[in-house]
Amino acid sequence: MRYLMMTTDDASAAGGPPDEAMMAEMGAFIEEMTRAGVLLATGGLEPGGKRITSSGGKVTVTDGPFSEAKEQVVGFALVEVRDEAEAIEVSRRFWAIVGDGRGTIQRVFGPGDDFPG
Amino acid sequence: MTSDAHRTAETVWRLESGRIIAGVAGVVRDVGLAEELAQDALVAALEQWPESGVPGNPGAWLMTVARRRAVDRIRRDHRYAERLADIGHRMETAATAEVDPERIEDDMLRLIFTACHPVLPEPSRVALTLRMLGGLTTTEIARAFLIPEPTVAQRIVRAKKTLGDAGVPFEVPSGADRADRLSSVLAVLYLIFNEGYAATSGDDWLRGDLCREALRLGRLLAGLMSREAEVHGLVALMEVQASRARARTGPSGEPVPLPAQDRALWDPLLVRRGFAALLRARELGGPPGPYVLQAGIAACHARAATAADTDWPQIAALYDVLARVAPSPVVELNRAVAVGMAHGPAAGLAVLDAVAGDAPVRDRHLFPSVRGDLLERLGRDAEARAEFRRAAELTANEAERRALLRRAGGA
Numbered sequence: 221m222r223y224l225m226m227t228t229d230d231a232s233a234a235g236g237p238p239d240e241a242m243m244a245e246m247g248a249f250i251e252e253m254t255r256a257g258v259l260l261a262t263g264g265l266e267p268g269g270k271r272i273t274s275s276g277g278k279v280t281v282t283d284g285p286f287s288e289a290k291e292q293v294v295g296f297a298l299v300e301v302r303d304e305a306e307a308i309e310v311s312r313r314f315w316a317i318v319g320d321g322r323g324t325i326q327r328v329f330g331p332g333d334d335f336p337g
Numbered sequence: 338m339t340s341d342a343h344r345t346a347e348t349v350w351r352l353e354s355g356r357i358i359a360g361v362a363g364v365v366r367d368v369g370l371a372e373e374l375a376q377d378a379l380v381a382a383l384e385q386w387p388e389s390g391v392p393g394n395p396g397a398w399l400m401t402v403a404r405r406r407a408v409d410r411i412r413r414d415h416r417y418a419e420r421l422a423d424i425g426h427r428m429e430t431a432a433t434a435e436v437d438p439e440r441i442e443d444d445m446l447r448l449i450f451t452a453c454h455p456v457l458p459e460p461s462r463v464a465l466t467l468r469m470l471g472g473l474t475t476t477e478i479a480r481a482f483l484i485p486e487p488t489v490a491q492r493i494v495r496a497k498k499t500l501g502d503a504g505v506p507f508e509v510p511s512g513a514d515r516a517d518r519l520s521s522v523l524a525v526l527y528l529i530f531n532e533g534y535a536a537t538s539g540d541d542w543l544r545g546d547l548c549r550e551a552l553r554l555g556r557l558l559a560g561l562m563s564r565e566a567e568v569h570g571l572v573a574l575m576e577v578q579a580s581r582a583r584a585r586t587g588p589s590g591e592p593v594p595l596p597a598q599d600r601a602l603w604d605p606l607l608v609r610r611g612f613a614a615l616l617r618a619r620e621l622g623g624p625p626g627p628y629v630l631q632a633g634i635a636a637c638h639a640r641a642a643t644a645a646d647t648d649w650p651q652i653a654a655l656y657d658v659l660a661r662v663a664p665s666p667v668v669e670l671n672r673a674v675a676v677g678m679a680h681g682p683a684a685g686l687a688v689l690d691a692v693a694g695d696a697p698v699r700d701r702h703l704f705p706s707v708r709g710d711l712l713e714r715l716g717r718d719a720e721a722r723a724e725f726r727r728a729a730e731l732t733a734n735e736a737e738r739r740a741l742l743r744r745a746g747g748a
Contacts (some may be wrong), residue, residue: 255560257553273516302549302684305348316393330604 591736
């Protein structure tokens with residue numbers, strides 16, 4: 221089954237840039253997880269982004285920043301695991317490298333999670 | 338929280354057992370003993386973690402405890418005395434927490450090759466691979482393969498004994514038999530995959546899990562043997578086949594043949610991964626082996642937006658090569674389908690009838706079903722109906738039987 225892991229940021233912590241040792245450790249972790257077939261896709265997100273609103277058949281694009289946004293998703297990882305416990309374990313390893321922070325993991329439903337078809 | 342600590346221990350074990358067993362086997366050079374010591378470490382975790390809390394790096398904790406136990410065992414047990422000289426210099430480093438990642442990767446590769454050693458019968462290779470590298474329990478393996486648990490347990494015990502008795506060295510083969518040994522590893526993974534893939538009942542997720550295990554192990558192997566085109570070929574083949582999982586079964590459980598599948602249900606992520614693996618295989622060059630060729634065929638299907646867009650001449654050409662590289666009646670059967678689509682039903686029928694003498698193929702329902710198709714397209718309706726009737730008698734799938742009988746004119 222697949223889970224989407226997201227790291228969120230409410231701008232309360234003045235997080236400096238990650239140091240080199242942490243980046244190296246994270247790089248090794250990402251490589252290991254990719255090779256194990258656990259990590260399917262990952263990336264960091266630009267702050268803010270654009271807001272898309274669809275209303276009455278009309279799509280409106282609004283530029284950020286959005287002052288009312290309390291929490292923003294700043295990074296994501298899509299993982300393939302055997303069960304929720306494994307997703308939590310992968311998450312635990314991620315946070316052991318990153319340190320303080322918060323995020324969510326949510327099961328992803330879609331074609332292909334009903335093995336066998 | 339006892340149950341939380343237990344769940345964490347079991348989960349970490351499933352994720353890391355391959356690495357841990359390999360890391361211990363690197364010290365003791367005996368996979369049976371390595372597995373036993375790694376299991377001891379798991380038991381220690383189940384006992385201690387509820388009291389002491391889960392350590393910061395649980396995988397490393399298990400590895401360290403298992404390797405320490407390995408060192409203790411060798412020092413204590415006179416049966417391993419002769420190994421002391423051999424592994425003396427490794428012992429000092431083994432008991433420390435520092436694990437050299439490259440060493441572990443080498444050890445994992447040795448573990449895979451040992452578990453798939455030809456001295457073992459194939460079912461034992463499968464069980465040992467799933468147990469040692471997939472971290473599956475005996476119960477899980479038994480349920481996935483629909484066989485009694487004691488049978489699996491016995492297979493594993495016997496396999497470990499056989500490896501010990503035969504003095505199989507803990508190493509990756511080099512030289513002349515390396516290609517054969519790699520074929521044996523790939524065959525075991527593909528066997529596991531197909532066991533899951535062939536399970537046609539949609540609610541039988543446990544067997545479908547075997548597809549995922551095989552893919553996981555394949556991806557792992559591709560990381561460890563990135564210079565081997567056939568490994569990437571096998572991974573590509575499994576990724577693309579797995580992408581069709583949802584589309585392969587119709588609402589009443591009948592198998593949906595590839596041309597009739599709803600391609601919107603194919604998993605694009607797995608398709609892309611399959612393409613990427615196939616590209617890696619092709620970049621390595623050399624004459625394509627059986628898995629690269631089969632992956633090429635699967636990729637041809639995956640590239641077609643609709644069944645009508647399928648590049649049948651290309652698929653038929655790939656089957657022609659496959660028939661030379663890895664000839665088999667089953668390949669001929671598939672080649673007949675491709676040739677029939679690419680160059681007309683008469684050409685397909687000629688390929689098919691050339692293997693009609695092979696009883697195992699002739700007596701599978703696919704043979705008369707393909708033959709019926711080709712005859713129908715040639716306008717030989719009475720003969721076609723007779724083939725569909727015969728196919729209906731041979732298939733084990735009830736929904737498919739009904740579909741074949743409809744084509745046979747309900748007779």
